[in-house]
Amino acid sequence: MVLQPAVEKWSGKIAEVAIGNAGPAGIIKVGGQETLPFLFSEGKIPNAPFAAFEIWDVNPADWPQELKTAWGESLKDPFAWAEACVNKYKAQALCLRLAGSHPDYGNRSAADEAKLASGLAQKFGLPMIVIGSGDKEKDNAVLPAVSEALKGRQCLIGCATQDNYKTLTAACLADGHSIIAESPIDINIAKQLNILISDMGLPLERIVIDPTTGALGYGLEYAYSIMERARLAALSGDKTVASPFICFVGLEAWKAKEAKVSLEQGIIWEAMTAAALLQAGADILVMRHPAAIEKVKKHIENLMGK
Amino acid sequence: MFIIGELINGMYANIAAAIKEKDKAVVQKCALEQIKNGADALDINCGPASKQPVIDIQWLVEVVREVTDKTLCLDSSKPQVIESGLKAAGSNIIINSTTADLEKLNLLIPLAKKYNAGLIGLTISAKGIPQNRDQRLELAATIVSACADQDFSTENLFLDPIVMPVNVAQAQMRDILESIREFKIISEPSPKTVVGLSNVSQGTSARNLINRTFLTMAVAYGLDAAILDPLDKDLVDALITAELILNKNIYCDSYLDAYRRK
Numbered sequence: 001m002v003l004q005p006a007v008e009k010w011s012g013k014i015a016e017v018a019i020g021n022a023g024p025a026g027i028i029k030v031g032g033q034e035t036l037p038f039l040f041s042e043g044k045i046p047n048a049p050f051a052a053f054e055i056w057d058v059n060p061a062d063w064p065q066e067l068k069t070a071w072g073e074s075l076k077d078p079f080a081w082a083e084a085c086v087n088k089y090k091a092q093a094l095c096l097r098l099a100g101s102h103p104d105y106g107n108r109s110a111a112d113e114a115k116l117a118s119g120l121a122q123k124f125g126l127p128m129i130v131i132g133s134g135d136k137e138k139d140n141a142v143l144p145a146v147s148e149a150l151k152g153r154q155c156l157i158g159c160a161t162q163d164n165y166k167t168l169t170a171a172c173l174a175d176g177h178s179i180i181a182e183s184p185i186d187i188n189i190a191k192q193l194n195i196l197i198s199d200m201g202l203p204l205e206r207i208v209i210d211p212t213t214g215a216l217g218y219g220l221e222y223a224y225s226i227m228e229r230a231r232l233a234a235l236s237g238d239k240t241v242a243s244p245f246i247c248f249v250g251l252e253a254w255k256a257k258e259a260k261v262s263l264e265q266g267i268i269w270e271a272m273t274a275a276a277l278l279q280a281g282a283d284i285l286v287m288r289h290p291a292a293i294e295k296v297k298k299h300i301e302n303l304m305g306k
Numbered sequence: 307m308f309i310i311g312e313l314i315n316g317m318y319a320n321i322a323a324a325i326k327e328k329d330k331a332v333v334q335k336c337a338l339e340q341i342k343n344g345a346d347a348l349d350i351n352c353g354p355a356s357k358q359p360v361i362d363i364q365w366l367v368e369v370v371r372e373v374t375d376k377t378l379c380l381d382s383s384k385p386q387v388i389e390s391g392l393k394a395a396g397s398n399i400i401i402n403s404t405t406a407d408l409e410k411l412n413l414l415i416p417l418a419k420k421y422n423a424g425l426i427g428l429t430i431s432a433k434g435i436p437q438n439r440d441q442r443l444e445l446a447a448t449i450v451s452a453c454a455d456q457d458f459s460t461e462n463l464f465l466d467p468i469v470m471p472v473n474v475a476q477a478q479m480r481d482i483l484e485s486i487r488e489f490k491i492i493s494e495p496s497p498k499t500v501v502g503l504s505n506v507s508q509g510t511s512a513r514n515l516i517n518r519t520f521l522t523m524a525v526a527y528g529l530d531a532a533i534l535d536p537l538d539k540d541l542v543d544a545l546i547t548a549e550l551i552l553n554k555n556i557y558c559d560s561y562l563d564a565y566r567r568k
Contacts, residue, residue, distance in 0.1 A: 188559075195563065240564045
């Protein structure tokens with residue numbers, strides 16, 4: 001008897017989100033899948049996931065030594081840091097975290113952050129993701145200024161949360177960007193936030209979900225099951241959860257004590273966390289160590305059959 | 307749930323008048339309102355007053371097709387009326403309906419195949435309305451085997467257990483609900499199940515409440531489709547909530563709105 005592989009027929013599709021404008025580095029598209037991750041025999045997977053290099057507006061003094069060694073002096077200057085990402089490591093996209101705008105971490109002004117973001121965008125022309133500091137009030141002052149300065153560049157800006165999404169949604173709507181909707185490992189809130197944002201007029205095709213992830217060994221399986229559940233619902237036709245996922249892999253992985261045991265182990269911890277999240281359906285991985293990103297990039301190429 | 311809106315029916319005065327006066331706007335508005343409120347498909351019925359149903363159904367189908375590509379259920383007991391509608395409807399069609407009588411099955415199954423349409427099979431025959439679960443199952447089996455004989459996939463078959471008014475056949479309600487579950491295991495792939503909902507409350511004094519309670523229970527028995535009034539907001543809300551409780555959709559605070567956006 002010949003065993004027939006079970007092939008699922010899906011009626012839904014993940015939204016396709018484009019990041020970047022037609023600059024020299026072009027546009028990156030994510031999403032558009034018609035099946036679960038890497039199940040090519042069931043449906044189309046038009047876009048590969050990708051890793052974005054996380055850079056900061058200020059010197060990340062709290063980062064572990066392993067990361068600091070990798071980047072050296074460039075950590076003190078965002079332009080030098082971005083330069084290394086682009087020229088040395090051939091970055092496909094940058095993720096600028098405006099950590100220094102936090103009132104307790106330098107309190108940089110909206111004008112300074114806007115100038116920095118547009119300066120980086122202008123100089124490197126790469127698709128850009130910009131993340132606030134997480135301080136609600138400050139983000140609501142800084143992110144609209146950054147959004148305006150990046151107008152027309154089709155960036156991805158975050159993070160909107162269930163109790164603080166209106167200001168950022170309005171800014172993204174006005175300036176042509178997509179938005180990151182963050183929920184605390186909670187599928188119900190992820191769905192609700194997507195509805196609230198789209199109710200303001202930003203189409204579902206311009207939302208990327210940050211489901212909040214844990215690192216390997218730190219609750220990764222909860223994030224995995226949330227992402228899997230959302231994907232299954234999306235592929236069954238629920239458009240309100242059919243958004244691509246962004247995962248802040250570096251942020252989580254380098255918090256783990258195991259990542260700090262040795263340099264090699266830290267790189268592996270970040271890469272393995274990314275690999276697991278790819279299987280859960282991650283589309284964008286925001287990562288910190290160039291060697292980990294290199295490994296993940298190769299892994300993605302293998303998975304995509306390139 | 308596959309919701310089939312029931313409001314384009316000549317038994318309603320507004321539609322009867324629109325058919326008579328060829329007033330497109332009334333019919334098109336009725337179609338779009340039903341879709342906006344969650345209908346996946348629209349039932350099209352010329353009603354008992356139509357003197358020339360073969361022509362009227364064609365007009366109704368053409369008028370509705372101008373505003374939507376959604377599935378149309380061509381509702382008539384006369385095969386020639388259905389064929390007239392099929393010619394006008396293009397794709398996305400369900401024939402509503404055949405009985406379990408062989409002469410009807412032998413006419414309508416080939417028509418469904420020819421026009422690539424779905425088919426609603428009523429578990430009723432010339433002998434009358436079934437009186438219990440076993441009779442319903444027997445009639446369902448007759449329909450399914452006729453489909454198999456004529457190579458019509460049961461995936462495209464909707465079996466209707468025949469819902470009786472609760473004030474006429476109270477003792478049969480449990481049998482009707484259980485038939486919904488039994489029909490699903492009659493063949494592989496499973497046929498779909500459908501009910502004409504408003505029949506359950508015919509002649510009662512609490513129509514909306516009875517419709518909504520029956521529908522909620524039928525959903526729990528695995529009902530796939532229902533012909534109902536999608537403008538009855540409480541009814542559709544109850545339906546969405548029943549499916550939520552069965553874990554068919556992910557909860558969020560705006561789950562009612564979310565469902566209607568699908």
